[in-house]
Amino acid sequence: MLSDVKVVLASCRLQMKQSFSRSMFKFCILAYPILAAITFYLIYAGQNDQTLISYVFLGTAITSMWSSISFSSAGDIDRERFMGALEVIFCSPTRFRMIMFGKVIGNTLLGIASMFISFLMVTLLFQVPFTLTHPLLFIVSMFVGIISFIFIAMLLSGLLAISRNTRVLMNCIDYPVFILCGTVFPIEVLPEWVRPLSYLLSPTYVLELARMSINGITDIRLFYYHMLGLGIVTILYLLAYLKFYEIIDVKARKEATLEVI
Amino acid sequence: MKRFFRMSSFSFKALLGWLDPKLYVIYKIVDPALQMIFYTLMVQFVYKAQDITPWILGNAILLCTKNAVFAVGVMLRSDRDQGTLQMIVASPVNKLLVFLSRVFFNVIDSAFTVVIGLVVGVLFFGLDFTGTNMLAFALAIAVAMIGGTGIGLVLGSIALVVKEIHFFLNVANMVLYILTGASFSREKLPSLVYPVTSLIPITRSIDASRIIVAHGDLASAMGLLGMDLLIGIVYALIGFALYQYFEYKARVLATLEAY
Numbered sequence: 050m051l052s053d054v055k056v057v058l059a060s061c062r063l064q065m066k067q068s069f070s071r072s073m074f075k076f077c078i079l080a081y082p083i084l085a086a087i088t089f090y091l092i093y094a095g096q097n098d099q100t101l102i103s104y105v106f107l108g109t110a111i112t113s114m115w116s117s118i119s120f121s122s123a124g125d126i127d128r129e130r131f132m133g134a135l136e137v138i139f140c141s142p143t144r145f146r147m148i149m150f151g152k153v154i155g156n157t158l159l160g161i162a163s164m165f166i167s168f169l170m171v172t173l174l175f176q177v178p179f180t181l182t183h184p185l186l187f188i189v190s191m192f193v194g195i196i197s198f199i200f201i202a203m204l205l206s207g208l209l210a211i212s213r214n215t216r217v218l219m220n221c222i223d224y225p226v227f228i229l230c231g232t233v234f235p236i237e238v239l240p241e242w243v244r245p246l247s248y249l250l251s252p253t254y255v256l257e258l259a260r261m262s263i264n265g266i267t268d269i270r271l272f273y274y275h276m277l278g279l280g281i282v283t284i285l286y287l288l289a290y291l292k293f294y295e296i297i298d299v300k301a302r303k304e305a306t307l308e309v310i
Numbered sequence: 311m312k313r314f315f316r317m318s319s320f321s322f323k324a325l326l327g328w329l330d331p332k333l334y335v336i337y338k339i340v341d342p343a344l345q346m347i348f349y350t351l352m353v354q355f356v357y358k359a360q361d362i363t364p365w366i367l368g369n370a371i372l373l374c375t376k377n378a379v380f381a382v383g384v385m386l387r388s389d390r391d392q393g394t395l396q397m398i399v400a401s402p403v404n405k406l407l408v409f410l411s412r413v414f415f416n417v418i419d420s421a422f423t424v425v426i427g428l429v430v431g432v433l434f435f436g437l438d439f440t441g442t443n444m445l446a447f448a449l450a451i452a453v454a455m456i457g458g459t460g461i462g463l464v465l466g467s468i469a470l471v472v473k474e475i476h477f478f479l480n481v482a483n484m485v486l487y488i489l490t491g492a493s494f495s496r497e498k499l500p501s502l503v504y505p506v507t508s509l510i511p512i513t514r515s516i517d518a519s520r521i522i523v524a525h526g527d528l529a530s531a532m533g534l535l536g537m538d539l540l541i542g543i544v545y546a547l548i549g550f551a552l553y554q555y556f557e558y559k560a561r562v563l564a565t566l567e568a569y
Contacts, residue, residue, distance in 0.1 A: 072474035072475060075474065084481065084485065092353065093356055220337070221341045224341065228348050235355070238354065239351070
């Protein structure tokens with residue numbers, strides 16, 4: 050157990066150092082939150098503070114965090130493969146998924162940093178007072194949301210690892226998620242037949258919970274339902290990611306195609 | 311002329327590796343359509359009862375920046391990475407011709423992307439072209455594409471000497487989105503930034519397309535397009551001049567292959 054923790058921490062540290070040598074990741078962490086906040090703010094300019102916090106701040110924060118966690122994690126296996134390090138990691142005595150878990154944690158910590166940049170942009174540059182009706186519930190929602198993001202990132206890394214077109218696919222997973230989860234608008238603007246898909250994605254629940262914490266909760270049961278939904282999809286991501294990593298493991302050993310899966 | 315088209319075709323295929331049609335569909339049709347839906351839904355939610363046609367048009371036309379930035383913008387850099395830049399530099403052909411042939415198909419491809427955006431606008435957001443002068447509208451798209459390609463050539467030349475290529479191109483893409491005012495009125499920009507928007511070629515083409523679809527004054531739309539075309543050509547020439555300058559520096563310092 051302790052050795053696993055050490056591996057996760059070492060992998061996390063290395064991932065954070067490596068990430069800052071990649072210009073795309075620097076864009077996701079530093080530039081994207083600033084530029085997205087400006088874009089969304091200019092579209093929403095003239096709306097009241099609550100709307101600005103609910104859609105500009107949360108929209109920028111969640112899209113930044115999603116991009117940095119999922120975008121980076123989705124490409125991690127492909128990057129290791131490209132550098133020729135995948136087989137070394139895979140054959141090390143530590144379980145492969147623990148090393149990948151450390152990487153995703155590293156991406157998450159940097160993703161949280163991008164969320165703070167969004168927060169600073171909206172509050173300082175646009176002078177929007179950041180008021181929360183339920184600060185504690187907001188913190189709890191974001192915390193559970195981040196855990197869910199970690200597992201969805203693990204799932205994506207496994208899912209895209211078995212594709213040869215990872216780079217193209219990882220560039221195309223942002224907008225579907227941004228639309229379905231209602232990052233910068235409520236999901237009620239989506240057609241009804243699309244909404245069930247929204248509730249398969251954890252950012253939808255995180256945004257609903259965060260917006261309730263900001264604007265006030267009229268029905269506490271609804272808050273608990275969303276929290277329960279978030280918990281259920283997170284467990285589903287966890288189970289799916291374990292399954293995918295098992296598939297990769299078997300496929301790599303059986304077919305000896307780790308470098309060309 | 312035959313060589314021009316052959317070079318264009320090879321360059322386009324090689325640049326983005328369009329060997330797999332599935333990837334083309336995902337990257338060039340599905341992704342732009344989703345980008346269009348994302349921004350239009352946001353605008354629809356914010357502007358509520360207002361007519362959002364101007365913003366649908368703005369977002370559709372702005373889809374061309376993806377080609378300008380991520381295809382034309384990385385063109386020269388890819389040549390260097392793949393080791394073909396030195397052959398282009400050493401070959402006795404007209405460099406301007408090579409430069410322009412490399413982007414020819416990208417102009418057509420960008421226009422195709424814009425058409426996809428417009429189809430999304432018609433199918434999902436009720437964009438209405440009834441009574442629109444389609445010839446003038448097609449001209450607006452063509453001018454916007456030339457302008458976008460001009461920007462791409464400038465970015466592509468600068469990308470040769472920029473270390474953080476992905477950072478640079480992604481920032482350029484988002485800055486273009488802000489400065490062209492595709493989803494909001496440019497008057498919302500700070501007074502210091504506002505004058506810069508008139509230096510971006512696509513901006514006037516978007517305005518002209520809005521005038522054309524709203525059955526406005528065609529002469530003023532043509533005036534805007536003429537101005538935009540001129541700026542687009544100036545951008546392309548600046549791009550070429552920058553390329554020539556960097557090539558000269560690379561020859562003198564023997565750093566053509568340096569990263």
